[in-house]
Amino acid sequence: MAAAKNDSAGSESVRVRDLVTTFPYGSRRVAVVDQVSFGVAPGEVLALVGESGCGKSMTALSMLRLVPKPGRVEGGSVRLGETEVLELDVPAMRRLRGHQMAMIFQEPMSSLNPVQAVGAQVVEAILLHEDTTVRAARKRTVELFAAVGIPDPRTRIDAYPHQLSGGLKQRVMIAMALALRPTVLLADEPTTALDVTIQAQILRLMRELQRDTGTAILLITHDLGVVNEMADRVAVMYGGKIVEMGNRRAVLGEPSHPYTRGLLAAMPGRARRGEPLHEITGVVPQPAEWQRGCRFASRCPERLPHCTDQPAPRSEPSPAREVFCHARVGAPRDIDPGSSRPVVAAEEGE
Amino acid sequence: MIDQRLLELTELVTWFPIRRGVFQRVVGYVRAVDGVSLDVAAGETVALVGESGCGKTTVGRSLLRLVEPRAGSVRFAGEELLGLPPRELRRARRPMQMVFQDPMTALDPRMRVRDILTEGLDAYRIGVNAAERTARARDLLERVRLPTEYLSRYPHEFSGGQRQRIGIARALSVEPRLIVLDEAVSALDVSIQAQILNLLAELQAELGIAYLFVTHDLSVVRYLARRVAVMYLGELVEQAETEPLFAEPLHPYTRGLLAAVPSLDPDVRRIEARVLGDVPSPANPPLGCRFHTRCPEAMARCSREAPPLYRLGRRAVRCFLHETEHGSPNCPGRRAG
Numbered sequence: 136m137a138a139a140k141n142d143s144a145g146s147e148s149v150r151v152r153d154l155v156t157t158f159p160y161g162s163r164r165v166a167v168v169d170q171v172s173f174g175v176a177p178g179e180v181l182a183l184v185g186e187s188g189c190g191k192s193m194t195a196l197s198m199l200r201l202v203p204k205p206g207r208v209e210g211g212s213v214r215l216g217e218t219e220v221l222e223l224d225v226p227a228m229r230r231l232r233g234h235q236m237a238m239i240f241q242e243p244m245s246s247l248n249p250v251q252a253v254g255a256q257v258v259e260a261i262l263l264h265e266d267t268t269v270r271a272a273r274k275r276t277v278e279l280f281a282a283v284g285i286p287d288p289r290t291r292i293d294a295y296p297h298q299l300s301g302g303l304k305q306r307v308m309i310a311m312a313l314a315l316r317p318t319v320l321l322a323d324e325p326t327t328a329l330d331v332t333i334q335a336q337i338l339r340l341m342r343e344l345q346r347d348t349g350t351a352i353l354l355i356t357h358d359l360g361v362v363n364e365m366a367d368r369v370a371v372m373y374g375g376k377i378v379e380m381g382n383r384r385a386v387l388g389e390p391s392h393p394y395t396r397g398l399l400a401a402m403p404g405r406a407r408r409g410e411p412l413h414e415i416t417g418v419v420p421q422p423a424e425w426q427r428g429c430r431f432a433s434r435c436p437e438r439l440p441h442c443t444d445q446p447a448p449r450s451e452p453s454p455a456r457e458v459f460c461h462a463r464v465g466a467p468r469d470i471d472p473g474s475s476r477p478v479v480a481a482e483e484g485e
Numbered sequence: 486m487i488d489q490r491l492l493e494l495t496e497l498v499t500w501f502p503i504r505r506g507v508f509q510r511v512v513g514y515v516r517a518v519d520g521v522s523l524d525v526a527a528g529e530t531v532a533l534v535g536e537s538g539c540g541k542t543t544v545g546r547s548l549l550r551l552v553e554p555r556a557g558s559v560r561f562a563g564e565e566l567l568g569l570p571p572r573e574l575r576r577a578r579r580p581m582q583m584v585f586q587d588p589m590t591a592l593d594p595r596m597r598v599r600d601i602l603t604e605g606l607d608a609y610r611i612g613v614n615a616a617e618r619t620a621r622a623r624d625l626l627e628r629v630r631l632p633t634e635y636l637s638r639y640p641h642e643f644s645g646g647q648r649q650r651i652g653i654a655r656a657l658s659v660e661p662r663l664i665v666l667d668e669a670v671s672a673l674d675v676s677i678q679a680q681i682l683n684l685l686a687e688l689q690a691e692l693g694i695a696y697l698f699v700t701h702d703l704s705v706v707r708y709l710a711r712r713v714a715v716m717y718l719g720e721l722v723e724q725a726e727t728e729p730l731f732a733e734p735l736h737p738y739t740r741g742l743l744a745a746v747p748s749l750d751p752d753v754r755r756i757e758a759r760v761l762g763d764v765p766s767p768a769n770p771p772l773g774c775r776f777h778t779r780c781p782e783a784m785a786r787c788s789r790e791a792p793p794l795y796r797l798g799r800r801a802v803r804c805f806l807h808e809t810e811h812g813s814p815n816c817p818g819r820r821a822g
Contacts, residue, residue: 186674286762300763330536330701335745335758357674360704360747364756388751401679404704404749408727411683412708415676418644 147174148351149198149236149319154211156190156197160423167206167422168194169375175319175351182354182366182383186398188419190375191355195321198353199232215318234264237312241324243304247296253307254280254292261314279310283340302333309340316348323355338365359402363387368455371395374420374430378447381456391458394431429461437462490560491695492525492548492581492663497557499540499547503768515768517543518554519719522794525663528693532710532727536701536742538764539716545665545699549578562662579609582656584649586668591652592640598626598651599636605659625654629684646677653684663695671702682709703746707731715739718767718775725800735802737782774804782806 156168168190175181183191197208198220213220215235223231232238240246248256254276261272273292280288283306296304305325312320322341326334342365345352354365362369363383370380371392379392390396399405400413417434426432432442439461447459500514517540525531533541547554550566559566564577585591592601602622623633629650640648649669656664666685670678682705688694698710706713706727713730715723715738723736734740741760748755762779765771771778777787787805794803 186676302763330764331703331745332536332741332758332760333763335756336761338747338756339758358747359675360749363749363751364747364754384751387749398675399749401675402704402749403679403682403708406708408708411686412679414680414683416680418646418677419674 150174150214152212155209158206165422178349180352182362185372189372236319237317238321239325243308283310489526491527493560494523495558497521499554530696530710532698532706532713535716540719580662582661583665584669629654665697667699722803
């Protein structure tokens, strides 16, 4: 977090700093996005990876200020060039969405209007943000459909969403997201609902388009294979916090955080047949159960006595690599020895 | 070896009628399963893989007759299930259970775990009295590594992984010899999926249960299955033991499928989009080879002639590219393309 200030914000398309988004659980509000900081450079893919409920989608929705009620963004900063996104008024925010920062969702069906032809929806998006004619916008839409590999684009722009397959709908979403050449693209599980052969086509397409446009992509996914194929850098989230961040090769090849290590070891694709898979014991804790310290502590094989009480400290094992883990910094600093009582006994009976 | 075959599907055909108009006239059929032959030996794991709409789920449902096949044969432990009257069918299919992808929709939300686990016992009159049945339910929970206090709880109180354990315990309750696992770990997070896969492996080792693993996830297949059958548009296109299949896929579709699987090795980025376009509608499958519209190696004859399933030693592949190697067609009920 401290180091973020040293980064030259000018070289990044977007810089998120200390972002906090809360939801009410019972009588208190829990930060489901908790002090999240990262940046994405032009032409770069940062993968935000984690299991369900870790806060990765909520991070993207917070950046676009689309957090559903009763959630709300409580603090931090989202800078897009000179613009502070969290301080914009409603009309300015509407102009920014889609234009400078666009988002693709997992379920294209839920983001397309079912009673309007798909081409008209893209045309409308272009007209909303650009001073151009319907005819020119329509021509551009046909070109975009062709660019994202929609066969027979002249006919398909008049198709309704239900007439298209999942893969084609996702291509329409990508065409729409790219129509305005956004500076930043937030892609939330863009291929999770698709078959693997269609996923391969869409991932290739995203990579090619990015090469042409220099868009910065925040790729949100639970799939470590997709991360490996697509990302330049990786941020691993658990319990609303980033626990580890660094270059793809470093994080996937030499994971440092116990959670990242456990996750990679649990992948059947890395295991040998007949040998038991590594298990991360227990279940992902619900936000209402999150503790003050490291949220992975209850499942961590390297847990230290103070892990549940003290937020995990940041360390930098190598340049451009961040890890948030007590076990990676050695002895705890600046805590009262009296407060670090053993936590093992506090856990469910063993 | 033949004697050990627990399940034997021969030329299974399941079509769904497409109805239109006021009188709901049948105007066509979705050919979900169109001549599939497959067998599973006692205690082994066979994977049935393919993408959405290929018919893999319908195969699983057909063999339990949850949907009614139109033709073919389903032999379980030597007994033909197709054509059995309902009462006989209930008895005959008891040792064959199913676990579904979404445990929430598969478990009755109004039933306590105890009742979910003893429903099968009651239906098949296993266990004489209530106390004995509760004891069995408790054993089952222990088997799937859940605390026995959960007996009096309801499904909504559990996480996805815990619900899937309950689904497995329910399947185990009637002492099955075969469990059809229909995308049983697909909806789970990686850390939970590993727990369930380990549990399934342990149960198989202890109880000798055979699994028919229906899935789209090839990394799970490679880890778990001894043999693999690949489906495309209602037909098997390739069948082989797991290692040879992954080492050297023969059918262009299998090759495309494997090339599309993301790598987990940080030194290798390999994803390739070899298979282009979308799957055609199973209501109107292409003439000739059903894969020819997306095949990178299609020849002129592929659009006219339907290739049979060629046997190559212990493997089988439905592609003309392998006709001349050693192939002898092995396709008794071959239809005209």
